[in-house]
Amino acid sequence: MTERIERHHYDVVVIGAGGAGLRAAIEARLAGKRVAIISKSLFGKAHTVMAEGGAAAAMGNANSRDNWQVHFRDTMRGGKFLNNFRMAELHAKEAPQRIWELETYGALFDRTPDGKISQRNFGGHEYPRLAHVGDRTGLELIRTLQQKIVSLQQEDKREFGDYDARIRVFAETTITELLLDGDRIAGAFGYYRESGDFLLLQAPAVVLATGGVGRSYKVTSNSWEYTGDGHALALRAGATLINMEFLQFHPTGMVWPPSVKGILVTESVRGDGGVLKNSEGKRFMFQYVPDVFRKQYAETEEEADRWYTDPDNNRRPPELLPRDEVARAINNEVKEGRGTPAGGIYLDIASRRSAEYIQKRLPSMYHQFKELADVDITKEPMEIGPTCHYVMGGVEVDPDSGAAMGHVQGLFAAGEVSGGMHGSNRLGGNSLSDLLVFGKRAGEYAASYVDGIEKRPTVPAADVEAAVDTALAPLTREAGENPYKLQQDLQAVMGDLVGIIRRKGELEDALTRLAELRERVAKVGTTGGRRYNPGWHLALDLRNMLVVSECTAKAALEREESRGGHTREDFPAMSAKWRTVNLVCSLDGDKVRLEHKPLPKIRPELIGLFDRTELSKYLTEEELADFDASAEGAGK
Amino acid sequence: MGEKRQFKVWRGDETGGDLQDYQVEVNEGEVVLDIIHRLQATEAPDLACRWNCKAGKCGSCSMEINGMPRLGCMTRMSTFSETETITVTPLRTFPVIRDLVTDVSFNYEKARETPAFAPPVGVAPGEYRMQQVDVERSQEFRKCIECFLCQNTCHVVRDHDENKNAFSGPRYFIRAAELDMHPLDAREDRKTYAQQHQGLGYCNITKCCTEVCPEHIKITDNAIIPMKERVVDRKYDPLVWLGSKIFRRHPDDDELVQSGSSHAVSAGPAMTGVDLPDAHERTEEQEVERGVNWHRRVGPAQLPAVGANGRLGVSEAAFDRSGAASPFGDDVEFPLPPRDLNYAHPDQD
Structure with a gap:
């Protein structure tokens, strides 16, 4: 092999430098392991910075009645009971x-009058629960974790004379392949974006924390990094993905002007008094409260408005329904011709709160719209619509350890790239806490996995050569198809045919077109050499985006019901039978294989936290009979 | 569809390069980064440019647009006239990697050299108690998105590579200030450290960093000046001053008075803006020629307007410059005339 490859040895390689990845790296380092952090961007730029609202945790600072059981209940409700109950339990606890x-580590959250961490209201959470810093909580989180890593590096410098002794951050580096020794993880292969040079990190354990898949969609709040790398790496290493049909479309993304299309308007705008209106000026959400939520939400504007100041004696405004409900409602209003000129609806806080209040409560929203779009949200309503925001599905993991299922050892996943925690729909605020809870667990268990191995796996030389060839292939096809064009076509297929509302015919059409795209992606070409060449980088990301899109389209076609982030026009109702099923994707050669797998049975003391009437909306007859039997048993 | 506009974009690498002309379509409501993306998708697929969030939150797409350090995602095309040629170049202070991408590792090195948060001893997680008014001062600095535009524009390093070793730059001065003002940080020496090891003394308060900050952090007023001044404060502790007055301590004993001075300096407390008696005899020009008047006594900075409970009142906290007043006074123009400018340079200690 003529290609020069930089080689390193680590105990744990963490792919992804967002919240989950950094938290995992901290934990593995605290367990005494040598850790590499792979960051596709510069250190500290990860997509976690975009999280605005806060991190949900039942600390009970704002309302002492809050506890982990209530948080667990809210999470399961939000996910329409498809969540992995054990993950939801660990998360809440x-x-x-x-x-x-x-x-x-130095984080400075906003405070309550008695000096504790302040908590705010958010869609789907029964009590004020989101720890926050204005509306830039994600930035606080990433910066805090980044600075903790730096402080650990400073400790290592004092001890070993080298900052990088036990944690090294590989900034602007992309991993293209995981390398295996049999069915065990042996390392990761990738390239430095700056120079185009290759590197090989030999390590017995890899933690995937690569985030989501949103770049396969036309309108998305996600950055260019979200190309489903971790999902695809896991599949190719023999792991499985679950729940890939469930994508969260955030109800309030900007639709105008084009410079900010897709960018989020935080849910806090609604939590702090903003309402949704159609082009006729009607506050339409009252018509869209589904039966399962009827008890918790206000029926009149008067009651809803009283809730902001007196939440104990009034029910919540329907603007604060879970995200999937709000996104569908907006979609319907627009479809029925009551949308704005740019195809959205109005989010109005200007006419409901004073300019000072808005600037104080939503400083970065105000700032963002003023600077990016020249829109003053204290004076005029925003034009918003659903934007692809989060993928609930991801790597199927063991709930306690984050170890990937399927036939691979030494692979762990945490954060958005893992699946199960959020079921069919994630509650706002649960992702920042998710990545902390499961990031820590993945780091911890990856470290103990390394302790438990007898012999370190070795990387097969032939696989490295193959990885080099695959990576260089687009550069050898200078006349090949433009990667940007391919990405646009993929986005069009996913946005138009596998979007918010799905239909059988369109999904079948999508699968045909994805198969055509697969042929074209195999012939993608680019010019310009290896040095910081975005065209080449995109060409390599495309195959990940493609395989993940296939998983989503296939699972969406298979699941014949509507639930959370998956809405089928031809099967508009939720089905208790489908609630018991997870759709599991794996790779068979280069084909996506889909299997049904039963959901784990919720432990009696956890299911006992719910009313029978509520459960009857979700569970099958047999499950309800089971519930009654165990309730009776407990009563004796 | 929109009309074509003229762009000049710097293309090249560390060996050199030049501005290339492009004619690109521009639509209503677009920003400069949209145009860069359109270029990539059409005639220049290998045009290197960093970006992530496209919402002014991650600080990746820093570039110089018509010579001004800006974020590409936050520079609206509507701010230019239709006939204007827009020139896009990489950050000048950092070495070019390719096209608009520069090697910003300088900043990450400085980050590592800045001492981290020191948690208070004996306070368990969950037991941290802080008041909102107290965290807000540090929170201002934690808004920083690390776009490094302040680092790029700071003239101490912009055209002076040789200063990079000793100078951390505005980004890390606000980090030091943030920790200094953190209600529970256990380290006491943030200011001294900033003076002695971060090169705070190189800064001569031209406020360029504040001007380019996309987060509108008042870097100079709220971080750098307090960090500079408070070190002086300590040296000018009013009790020490009173002591020196009562015991008629010779001015030369005072550590801030430089030896070798030809003028005897009054030990009296000259307040800000009040000249020394002998200064009246010199013209403004001579004063400037003399450079900074190191003998000028600066009164103690005005303390924040706290109430009996030791906290800022609500109206104070809501003020756009809460906390202590600028030690130079709130109505002065920057840059200050040299004769009004004195502070302790680390090398002079």
């Missing part, structure tokens, strides 16, 4: 500790 821990 451990989130407060993970938040408090951040304060010891």
Whole structure:
């Protein structure tokens, strides 16, 4: 082989430098492991910075009645009971500790009058629960974790004379392949974006924390990094993906002007008094409260408005329904011709709150719209519509350890790239706490996996050569198809045919077109050499985007019901039978294989947290009979 | 569809390069980064440019647009006239990697050299108690998105590579200030450290960093000046001054008075803006020629307007410059005339 490859040895390689990746790296380093962090962008730029609202944790600072059981219940409700119950349980129990821990790293959350961490209301959460810093909580989180890593590096420098002794950040580096020794992880292969040079990191454990898949969609709040790398790497290494049909379309993304198309308007705008209106000026959300939520939401504007000041004696405004409900409602209003000129609806806080209040409560929203779009949100309503925001699906993992299922060992996943925690729909605020809770767990268990191995796996030389060839292939096809054009075509297929509302015919059409795209992506070409060449980078990302899109389209066609982030026009109702099923994707050669797998059974003391009437909306007859039997048993 | 506009974009690498002309379609409501993306998708697929969030939150797409350090995603095309040629170049202070991408590792090195948060001893996680007014001062600095535009524009390093070793730059001065003002940070020496090891003394308060900050952090007023001044404060502790007055300590004993001075300096407290008696005898020009008047006594900075409970009142906190007043006074123009400018340079200690 003529290609020069930089080689390193680590105990744990963390792919992804967002919240989950950094938290995992911290934990593995605290367990004494040598850790590499792979960051596709510069250190500290990860997509976590975009999270605005906050991190959900039942600390009970704002309302002492809050506790982990209530948080667990809200999470399961939000996910329409498709969540992996154990993950939801761990998440609800451990989130407060993970938040408090951040304060010891230097985080400065907003405070309550008695000096504790302030908590705010958010869609789907029964009590004010989101720890926040104005509306830039994600930035605080990433900066805090980044600075904790730096402080650990400073400790290592004092001890070993080298900052990089036990944690090294590989900035602007992309991993293209995971390398295996049999069915065990042996390392990761990739390239430096700056120079185009290759590197090989040999390590027995890899933590995937690569985030989501939104770049396969036309209108998305996600950055260019979100190309489903972790999902695709896991599949190719023999792991499985679940729930890939569930994508969250955030209801309030900007639709005008084009410079900000897709960019999020935080849910806090609604939490702080903003309402949704159609082009006729009607506050339409009252018509869209589904039966399962009827009890918790206000029926009149008067009651809804009283809630902001007196939440104990009034029900919540329907603008704060879970995201999937709001996105569908907006979609319907626009479809029925009551949309704005740019194809959205109005989010109005200007006519409901004073300019001072808005600037104080939503400083970065105000700032963002003023600067990016020249829109003054204290004076005029925003034009918003649904934008692709989050993928609930992801790597199927063991709930406690984050270890990937399927036939691979030494692979872990945390954060958005993992699946199961959020079921069919994620509640706002649960992602920041998710990545802390499961980031820590993945780091911890990856470290203990490394402790437990007898012999370190070795990287087969032939696989490295193959990885080099695959990576260089687009550069050898100078006359090949333009990667940007291919990406646009993929985005068009996914946005138009596998979007918010799905239909059988369109999904079948999507699968045909994805198969055509697969042929074209195999012939993608680019010019310009290896040095910081975005065309080449995109060409390599395309195959990941493609395989993940196939998983989504296939699973969406298979699931014949509507639930959370998956809406089928031809099957508009939720089906209790489908609730018991996870759709599991794996790779068979280069083909996506889809299997049905039963959901794990919720433990009796956890299902006992719910009313029978509520459960009857979700569970099958047999499950309900089971529930009654165990309730009776408990009563004796 | 929109009309074509003229662009000049710097293309090249560390060996050199030049401005290339492009005619690109521009639509209503677009920003400069949209145009760069259109270029990539059409005639220049290998045009190198960093970006991530496209919402002014991640600080990746820093570039110089018509010579001004800006974020590409936050520079609206509507701010230019239709006939104007828009020139896009990489950040000048950092070495070019390719096209608009520069090697910003300088900043990450400085980040590592800045001492981290020191958690208070004996306070368990979950037991941290802080008041909102107290965290807000540090929160201002934690808004920083690390776009490094302040680092890029700072003239101490912009055309002076040789200063990079000793100078951390505005980004890390606000980090030091943030930790200094953190209600629970256990380290006491943030100011001294900034003076002695971060090169705070190189800064002569031209406020360029504040001007380019896309987050509108008042870097100079709220971080750098307090960090400079408070070190002086300590040296000018009013009790020490009173002591020196009562015991008629010779001015030369005072550590801030430089030896070798030909003028005897009054030990009296000259307040800001009040000249020394002998200064009246010199013209403004001579004063400037003499450079900074190191003998000028600066009164103690005005303390924040706290109430009996030791906290800022609500009206104070809501003020756009809450906390202590600028030690130079709130109505002065920057840059200050040299004779009004004195502070302790680290090398002079």
